[in-house]
Amino acid sequence: ESDLALDNLAQKVQESLSLDQRHKFWETQPVGQFKDIGNPTLPEGPIEPPTPLSEVKQEPYNLPNLYEWVTCDIHDEQMCDEIYTLLANNYVEDDENMFRFNYSKEFLRWALQPPGYFTAWHIGVRVKTSKKMVAFITGIPARIRVRDEVVNMAEINFLCVHKKLRTKRLAPVMIKEVTRRVHLENIWQAAYTAGVILPTPVATCQYWHRSLNPKKLIDVGFSRLGARMTMSRTIKLYKLPESTVTPGFRKMEIHDVPAVTRLIRNYLSQFIVAPDFDENDVEHWLLPRENVVDSYLVESPETHEVTDFCSFYTLPSSILGNPNYSTLKAAYSFYNVSTATPLLQLMNDALIVAKQKDYDVFNALDVMQNESFLKELKFGPGDGKLHYYLYNYRVRHALKSSELGLVLL
């Protein structure tokens, strides 16, 4: 118990030390710099021009001696196992080290194999002798519109270094290596998020949580009993109907892809930054996959028109050191569109389905039009902020979270 606490303390000291090392690294990169914020003379758009492919570094960056690069074929069962285990033991935790994300193997295969993906962008670091996987970083291709320009980008995610190697300065060289491999595919921009501040957020979003199983959430320390509230009063407060209320509300199916694509393209056009989804993207990202992504739509019983859509992805968290529970079952709001059903009612149906499927909590960022339902559907503000970043693309002013139409996994 005590040496775990000591370990966490040592990690916090290390993290605070590495804050300025982090900024030193990012000041060498083509990203918006703090000193440039609000500078009207700097144009929006790419910061550096593309490099001729012949001039892109052809060979991988050097790792510290004991380690080697490994290109990870996530489709390979054993490789997928190794990546799953590295993340399950070493990926993002909350500030109090009570929870750690536990992305499932089927989720990772979904997240990393969208249309047009590159295996070369799934990069591992392993110990030369033991072949143990000790670090990971990924990119996937995405067409992201910024205002009225669609840009080919890489979405960077799952940067993870083993807890015992956090002082080895592996992250900067991993970021440079994935950037190099993205450049080799003639892509010069990227999008990524972090719970920490780096130069320079393009938007800062707030997490909100809607309790579905309040007793468990209080037992595991995710939430606290409200002042002047009893447990039975709290359970009653968050109670939901047994079944959804919207006529025509049903799971999305493969034949709905064209209609959902039209619906979501039209809806996302109102946001300053949003994915430019085509039918292949919609089929991959929004068709239901058990325990990975759930999506529902409203088909008008009269006209059979698809008028609304809602979706959430499944990202459980390991509960660290609790005797009674090992996993927090969390749903994360993904993309939602309402044109006929009030968004409030549509999202309440999403909560009802999530409760039916035994989720403990439904999380949502305050992006898109989510603010319009959060308070009324009894979401509470979380302690986590999520900062969005663009690489090699300047946005003159940070966006409001409601101007953001992009959800990363």
Ligand SMILES: CNCCCN(C)c1ncc(F)c(N2CC(C(=O)NCc3cnc4ccccn34)C2)n1
């Ligand atoms: C693109 N990649 C970002 C996704 C990673 N995501 C989901 C994330 N990034 C930073 C956060 F601040 C955050 N939060 C969800 C809120 C929350 O649920 N906080 C309690 C909690 C339960 N489990 C965990 C595990 C890790 C951290 C907090 N946890 C805060 N989520």
